[in-house]
Structures are given as structure tokens and as C-alpha cells.
Amino acid sequence: MSQFQKKVELVRTEVLARDVVRLTFDAPDIAAAALPGQFVMIQIVPGQDPLLRRPFSIHQTSSDGSLQILFKVVGRGTKLLAEVKAGEQLSLLGPLGKGFVLGDPDKACLVGGGMGIAPMLFLASRFCRQTQPVQAPTVILGARNRQELEPLLAGFQNLGLEVLAATDDGSLGHHGLVTDVLKGLSLAPGFTVYSCGPRPMMAAINHLCLQEKISCQVSVETVMACGMGACLGCAVPLKAGGYAHACSDGPVFESGDLLWSL
Amino acid sequence: MSQFQKKVELVRTEVLARDVVRLTFDAPDIAAAALPGQFVMIQIVPGQDPLLRRPFSIHQTSSDGSLQILFKVVGRGTKLLAEVKAGEQLSLLGPLGKGFVLGDPDKACLVGGGMGIAPMLFLASRFCRQTQPVQAPTVILGARNRQELEPLLAGFQNLGLEVLAATDDGSLGHHGLVTDVLKGLSLAPGFTVYSCGPRPMMAAINHLCLQEKISCQVSVETVMACGMGACLGCAVPLKAGGYAHACSDGPVFESGDLLWSL
Amino acid sequence: MEPVIVKKDEVDLRVAIGTLELKNPVMTASGTFGYGREFESFVDLPRLGAVVVKGISLTPRSGNPPPRIVETACGMLNAIGLENVGVDRFISEKMPYLSALGVPVVVNILGESVEEYSRIAERLADVAGVAAIEVNISCPNVKKGGVAFGADPKMAAAVTAAVKQSCQVPVIVKLSPNVTDVTLMARAVQSAGADGVSLINTLIGMAIDLRSRRPSLANVIGGLSGPAIKPVALRMVYQVAQAVTIPIIGIGGITSAEDAMEFMLAGASAVQVGTANFVNPRASEDVVDGIANYVREQNLDSVRDLIGALLLG
Amino acid sequence: MEPVIVKKDEVDLRVAIGTLELKNPVMTASGTFGYGREFESFVDLPRLGAVVVKGISLTPRSGNPPPRIVETACGMLNAIGLENVGVDRFISEKMPYLSALGVPVVVNILGESVEEYSRIAERLADVAGVAAIEVNISCPNVKKGGVAFGADPKMAAAVTAAVKQSCQVPVIVKLSPNVTDVTLMARAVQSAGADGVSLINTLIGMAIDLRSRRPSLANVIGGLSGPAIKPVALRMVYQVAQAVTIPIIGIGGITSAEDAMEFMLAGASAVQVGTANFVNPRASEDVVDGIANYVREQNLDSVRDLIGALLLG
């Protein structure tokens, strides 16, 4: 397992929508080792406040050694991160965690909601890389509105993928939830759903997939201190009882293994 | 007493020598109220680490509302402060403390050592403002070497003042201490020495002035938390016993009032 | 508290500590706000719930030699050594300004024996403007060989009872966090008649300067304050809230209205802003503003709805 | 410690905790370094003085429900709930890797009764690679109604004596800071035969999420660690150093070699790096490097010259 702690240069900051930011780092070691669904832990400031690193899914890597994250400003850490200037150095730790297990591309359905779209682009690009363009995965992306969703579509479209969109306000694509769209596809058994997004969305997808006997992998978020299995802070309750750890057993899990009522 | 807490813009950062930095702020309220020997407390980061503000003498003010400080990078706070980019906003608190009591310009001798030169320029400019150019104060400035001292002379020369320089290595002016130069002047009684610099320098000047029966005002440095008389952290031992507070009773004191053995 | 008709755009921020009624729950912490006047350029003092002044002793104290303070991670250590002007000069020199302003003044007092505490309280008993006495029991008990009153429930109760007898104003006892079980102390002073407890005082700490290989403070050890200690303070307030019925004043690392309201949720009826005053001299008034905004935005009937309103389970 | 000829460009960093001889004073703190292997990409494990593993109980524990951690100012709270694989799986699954590396392993153990502590120690007694046992007495004593062993000198002594009897390896007792007088605890465990004490464990703290009006941790309270607590830790190490003769291991907010050496000046013979491992997984090795550089630059005969070398007065 190749993991790195590196000071890397922030190459570019792009504000894609209100409070939605994409950062591009020059991080060749981490980018080369990364798999879809894995994440990095970023040290926000060199000082001790905020103390802990923040976890972000790897949004995209490129053969030129760049690595992107896509995030929403929700608190102090993400606010500071959005303010870092291009050219500055940040410490990245990664790639961390277990990513998605890639199956047959044309039996794959990717469902991303909100910032859960971040890991989906990396996943989609790997699906497209390993296959003929004819065998493309299905992609469903949801967000609150057109402003939030539209800037995120280009990446998928560049891969030649068609995106089924859903927005809460109907300003783009289906007016409603990604689960409605997913339901409408009536996927055949043998399909796998790959999903990341808000907890209620993933719970609904899990429910649907259970009913339809479709396998489903989800990437979950928890609070994390270390990101590498040392602190045991990132407990995820299991259906069978006890806990798994999001950072080392996940963040991607078989959705059926998790306890969704919590 | 007009004191302000203001977010002000950093207009310019100048590195004058290795680890010696001059910052120019656009701080019209504080600049207008400031007196020589007074200081400002600067909040280094918006976060809580480092927590406390740092005190800096006011180096220069200008009628356009700008205020300058001159400082040496000695620790974490000054390092961070030196890295702030022009255009950013910092919180300044000031003007704080009691400054120098200005007497007769041609009976004034200003002695600054190292970063103790910072308040001397402001003091010199006030002396020059209130008087005909013929009645100029005597100025003695000392530093470790030419590199450190030279960039600081221009300010005084612009006021039309001649500077008597002293360097530890003799690379500029007198090879030795500012006290040697001061001794050489054999000031007449009625003169006042205004001094700021390292503690041993000020102790020596105090000793000399006591012998020569010359009055002497010194600006002292202590650790400070509040800068405004509230925390009582900035105790300065008095010759008469007990303590004064550098931030509110000083930072300028009659040198004879202080206990120099400590 | 009497029902008062509150104007629509005003919010009801009133809280009570025993018979001490405050227009809002925000006080300043002793030793971090001087004698109040130091902050007049920055704070509209009468807007504060109360001003708690620097700890006052029977006779003036000159305090510890410097260095007296040192910064630590998200906090600071102080070993001021209780420097103060003494109760007589406090009454003659400092109180007139504050009582003229009309802001309630809480006088923090400290003694080295039970008798000393009583005598200070007696002198303050009838001074105009003194709204309450806050008894600082964190100083060592000289008569009993240096054990802090604040770590011995019996001694703390004795001091409380003595101060209660010496004055009519509400008596708040300020608890030290440097104990195994803070609820024992809180219960003891409640039984002895305290009208409220305030907590926490500073945690005992130390810093060392590697360069000189010396302690950073001349006094070697000092009191830790600031954001660093907030989690400990919040926990103790929460524990004490389960243990006593008298009002609690929460103290420790409060820098914002959010911090203050967290203490209220944990069970505090009021709060004190301490070290934050050094960084932002307007901090106490900012906390008043922030609480008012929250109460307005959340449409609460009064700020008192927050007291102990932590949701569990 | 036997004199060993130290090569000119090498520095002598060896320290001893009783019969436990370490090549350098830097350990990892229990619960912050997993079972060691998690850090293999970042740390050359055999370079560490010792690896202290996550606290081990007699049977596996699944720990507390989430959220288990929350960040605080310059620190964090954790309520992991002592999740661990249990002593048997620890021995069969975790020890082989560590003992093959040859890095001394200190096993942190925790029980709910004196007997449980003994039984865990017995199982570990002859396991290859187990260099010492660190007894965590901060967990509540279930048999005595939930009072922590760590706050009761008699109970702490009883646990210490029982563990000493159950194994031959050095026994280090890890002290809790949540007590009025930590020196009482240190003296008690020294009398009971402890080979060393390590301190501090976490301070009990709490955080509240104003938005949800709930505690930030499912367990309501948790343990505070990180730079925020360093001043308290340093003070307690200093106090304990005046009170006992057995070696002390300093813990609390150490993120750099400078921090570590401050603890040594205060009286610690060794240190543990905890929360810092989360921010900088190479922190422990960085501390080794930094201490080595300092000892070299200052031309010290050995790192042991720093132990208790604080200058006073």
C-alpha cells in the first residue's frame, strides 16, 4: 500500500458555484497511486488551529501528476482552504482508504448527490479507461439546483458520458431526487450501483437496491482524525453489530453491510 | 484618550535586511491619534493560534493616514506577520501606552539600538515638526552591522538629521556601542536622552545619564497580553519597589524610576 | 423574574443569579477586564450584564515578578500573583466610575483566611454599585498550610458561609477546575448558602523555555485560560448543572456568542468572557450582540429558554 | 545503564524506564498509533524508542457509537470507548508483526476490576516482543460503582501491585490528570511497585453543537488531547518529578522535539507522542530526529543530561 505525506503545490482554485470550490494540486505520487473512492487528508494551516486534517475524496487525477478535490465550504476548515492562494504549499496525506470495486462498466450505475459527485468523476473516468466507449456506465447526478449541478457535468461529458440530472427545484433535469431517476431505470439484476451523497439519499438507494436485489457500493462520510485506522474515531455502525472504520475499512462499503437506521 | 480597534489594510511589506521588515498600514484613525513612543497591538491571524496580539512601536505615521511598524522576525508571530500579503486586512489596536515627553529639540539626544530604532524615527519627526530645522535633536543609532543599520538611516536623513552610527562589527560608523558615542558627546546637564533598545544598552545608558545627571526616558519591552492595562501581565520592577505596567504606565519611563538590576 | 412587556424588536435577554437580576447574561471575567474603565474606548460598559473586576484583597498586593504571562497553544498562562489595589482604594478610586455608569459591578474577592474574606465582604457590603460578590477560592489557604480553599469542600463552605454573613448582596462562589470532583465543591458551597457558582477558574499549568532551560513564568506555574480550556469548562458546567439547583455562571475560553450559548445549553444562567478581552477588547459586547441576534432569529421567548436546554439521547 | 562507546557522529539518546532500556526516549501514545503497522508507510518503526499500542482489554470491545471525536481549539475530544481486539487477538494478530520488527512494544492495558488487569498481564507476560506493560487506570471501576481507579490512590495501588505480580516485564502506570493532586497517585503507585509512571492521560471535556443543541459526542463527554493540554501535562510531570524517584514518561500535546525536551527538562525520562500522529503521521520519528540534532548541536554527552535539568531561581 503506497501512502504519502507530501507538501504539494496548489496549482489552481476554481469557484464553480456559490461555496463550491475545486482545487488542483501538483501531487504526482498520490495521483499515481490513487484509486476511485479513495481520499486525501489535507492540513489546512501550518499552525495548530484548526488542528486536524480534513478528508476529501479524490475528484480527478491526471497523468501530468495533478490531483483535484471538489468541496463545499461548510465550516472553518473548508473556508480557510478555499482562501489558500495558488502557488502555496499544503500537506496532503494519501491516497487513503479502500475505494470502489470496479465491475462491468455497462452494468454500472453511478449515483452522486451534492458533493458526493466528487468521487464519481474519478470513478467514471476509470470505468471509461478500462473499456470501449460503447460500454459506458450510467451516471445519475443530483444537486439542489442548476447553478450547483451544471458546472460539474462537463467532466462527465468530456468522458463521452451522458448524465441523467436531477435537481430539487427542477431547474435542471428531473425535478426531484436521484432515487426517482434510479427507480425509473429499472436496472436488471447483475447491475451494481456506485453511490456517494447525503446520508438520506444513500439510505434510500440502499433500500431500493435491496428490493431490486442489485448490489450497491456506497462511500460514506464520518468525522475523522487520522484517516489511517489509528484513532478509531470514524466508526460506522454495521448491520451485523459493532463498527467498521470509514477510513480503513471504507469509505466505500457494500451498502447492505451498514446499519442505515442510525 | 482615543484608542481604536480597527481592521486595516496592509499596504506594503518591505524587507529591509535579513529578518527586518517594515509594514505600512492604511490606518488613519490610529495614525492621527498616535504619539511617539506609543505602540499598536496587532492580531496576527484571524484564528486562535497564535492567540495573543503582538505589540509593536509606531515607527512612522503620515498625514495620508498611513502607519508604519518596523520589526525583526524573532518567533512564530513575527514570522507569520512578515508573510501577510499586501491587500490583506489585519486588526490593529492602538495607539496604546504613554509615549515620550518631548522637551527642547536641541537638548534632545535620541539613542536607538537594533529594533529600538523603530520608535525613534517617529520621535525624531515630531521633534523636527515642532521646530526650526536649526534646532535639531542629536541622533545615535546602533546595530550589529551595516546591513542592518543602513536601510534605517534614510528616514532620519530625510528629516535633515545627521545620524551618528555605531555597529558591533565596525562596518558602519563607530566600531562599538552606542553608549561609547553617547559618552563622547559629553552632553550638558539640561539635555534629555530618549532611548529604546536592548535591555543591556538601556541599562548602560541609564547608568551614564545618572552619572552625568542627565534626564533619560526609555521605552521598555515586556511580554504583553492586552496592551491596555487590563491583564497586569507587563510588570516592570520599580526602583522604589513594586511594579509599573509597561503598557499603561509606559512603555516609556524615566529610566531612573526603574530597577535595572533585574 | 417579573414579567415585563418586551418590545417586538427587543429581545428578552434577562437572567437572574439569585436576587441579582441582569439585563443580559454576559459578564466579564475577573482579572481580564481590569477595573472596567480600561475598556471604555471599546465597550459601551452599561450594555454588559455585569462587570466583574480584578480580584480584590484586604490590603494592596504588588503581585509576582515578571515574566507573568506566556502564550500557549490556543491559550495563555498567567501568574499575576493577584496584584490589586486593595479593598479600600478599590472603593475610593475604582467604584465611583463604575457606579456612576450604572453597570452592575461584581467584586471578585480573595483572602488568605476565612476572616480575611469576611472582612473584605464587610467593607464592600454597603458600597453603592456593588451588585454581588464573587468569592475566588482558588488561592492557597495560608493558615492551613497552603492547601487551596478551592480543593477542600469544608473550607470552601466555611468561606462561603462567612462571606454570606458579612453582606446582603448575592454571593457567587468561583470554583477551581483543579479538583477530582467539581460537583462536591459545588454542593458544598450551595449548602453553605451560595447564591450561585461560577466556573471555571484557570487550570494549573506550566511552560518551559527550551532556550534558557527555565520556566517561562518567574512563578514557575500559572493559570491556563483561553479557548484551549473550553472543553474542560463546558464539561464541568454540565456536571455541576446536574448537581446543584443554584444558578451557574459559565467561564472558560468564551470568545463568541456561540461559545456563550453552548455554556447556557450546558446549564449556565450567565457567562463570563475572559481571555478573549485581550484579543478583542470588544468581545464582551460582541457576545451580547450575538446572543441577541440568535434569540431574535430563533424566535425564542427569552434567552432563558437556552439554559440547560441541551438535547440528549 | 552500561557505558557503550558512542560513535562520534552518533549521539547517545538511550534512556531507561526501570529495566526497560530504550534506544531513545520517544514512544507513541496509546490509542494514537493503532497497533503500529498503520504507520509503516510513514515511520521507520524500529527507529522509535518504543511503540505503545492501543489499550487492550481481556475481551474485545466494540467501543462507543459515533460521533466519537470532535475537534476543539488546538485539541480534540475523543470518546472511542476503548474499542480493541482483546488480548488474545492482539497476541495472535498484532504482536507477530511488531516483534518481527524488533521495536520494543509497550502494551497499554485496561480492565474493569483488579482481577481483569491481572489476567491481561498474565497473558502478556511471556509474549515475545512485549517490553513493558502500561496500566491505564483512567477507566471506571465497575465493581466499585464507576469511580475511576485513576482517582483513588488505594485502588490504583491495588491494580499496580496485582499487575506487578502477574508479569516480569516493567510495569508503567499511566496517570489521569483529572485529580486534585496527581502526586498522591504517583506516590501510591510507586509504593505499590510501579517501575515508572506515564502522564498525562486525557482531560475530561465536552463539546456542544449549537446548531443541533446536542453534545458533539454521542458519549456526551470525552478525553481532551493535543497541544491545548500541554501546559497542564508539563506542570503535572514537573510536580510528579518532585514527588517520586521512579522514571516518568511525559505525555500531552507533544508535536515537536522542542516539546519533548521541555518535558524532559521538567523531569521526564521519556515521552510519548499522541494526537500529533494524526496530523503528522511521521511526528514520532521527527521528534527522534529533532532530539538527536539538539543533543549533537548542544554537544551534550547524552540526552539524559536533559532529564530534570530545568534551571530555577
Ligand SMILES: Cc1cc2nc3c(=O)[nH]c(=O)nc-3n(C[C@H](O)[C@H](O)[C@H](O)COP(=O)(O)OP(=O)(O)OC[C@H]3O[C@@H](n4cnc5c(N)ncnc54)[C@H](O)[C@@H]3O)c2cc1C
Ligand atoms: C472520506 C471523506 C471524503 C469526503 N469528501 C468530501 C468531498 O469530496 N467534498 C466535500 O465537500 N466534502 C467531503 N467530505 C466532507 C468534508 O471532510 C467536510 O465537509 C470537512 O471536513 C468540513 O470541514 P470544516 O472545517 O469546513 O467544517 P467544520 O467546521 O469542522 O464542521 C462544519 C460542519 O461539517 C460537519 N463535518 C465536519 N467534519 C466532517 C466530516 N469529516 N465529515 C462530514 N461532516 C463533517 C460538522 O459536523 C459540521 O456540521 C468528505 C469526508 C470524508 C470523511
Ligand SMILES: Cc1cc2nc3c(=O)[nH]c(=O)nc-3n(C[C@H](O)[C@H](O)[C@H](O)COP(=O)(O)OP(=O)(O)OC[C@H]3O[C@@H](n4cnc5c(N)ncnc54)[C@H](O)[C@@H]3O)c2cc1C
Ligand atoms: C511596547 C512594545 C513595543 C515593541 N516594539 C517592537 C518593534 O517596534 N519592533 C520589534 O521588532 N519588536 C518590538 N517589540 C517586541 C515584539 O513585540 C516581539 O518581538 C514580538 O511580540 C515577538 O513575537 P513572536 O511571536 O515573533 O515571538 P514569540 O514566538 O512569541 O517569542 C520569540 C522570542 O521573542 C520574545 N518575546 C515574545 N514576546 C515579546 C515581547 N512582547 N517583548 C519582548 N520579547 C518578546 C520571547 O521571549 C522569545 O524569546 C515590542 C514590544 C513591546 C512590548
Ligand SMILES: Cc1cc2nc3c(=O)[nH]c(=O)nc-3n(C[C@H](O)[C@H](O)[C@H](O)COP(=O)(O)O)c2cc1C
Ligand atoms: C490575566 C488573568 C488574571 C486573572 N485574575 C483573576 C482574579 O483575580 N480572580 C479570579 O477569580 N480569576 C482570575 N482569572 C481567571 C479568569 O477570571 C477566568 O476564570 C479564566 O481566565 C478562564 O476564563 P477565560 O478562558 O475566558 O479566560 C484571571 C485570568 C487571567 C487570564
Ligand SMILES: Cc1cc2nc3c(=O)[nH]c(=O)nc-3n(C[C@H](O)[C@H](O)[C@H](O)COP(=O)(O)O)c2cc1C
Ligand atoms: C483517539 C485517542 C485514543 C486514546 N486511547 C487511549 C487508550 O486506549 N489508552 C490510554 O491509556 N490512553 C489513550 N489515549 C490517551 C493518549 O495516549 C494520551 O495520553 C493523550 O492523548 C495525551 O497525549 P496527546 O496530547 O499527545 O494526544 C487516547 C487518546 C486519543 C486521542
Ligand code: FES
Ligand atoms: S479516522 Fe482515525 S481510524 Fe479512521
Ligand code: FES
Ligand atoms: S499588557 Fe495587559 S496590563 Fe499591560
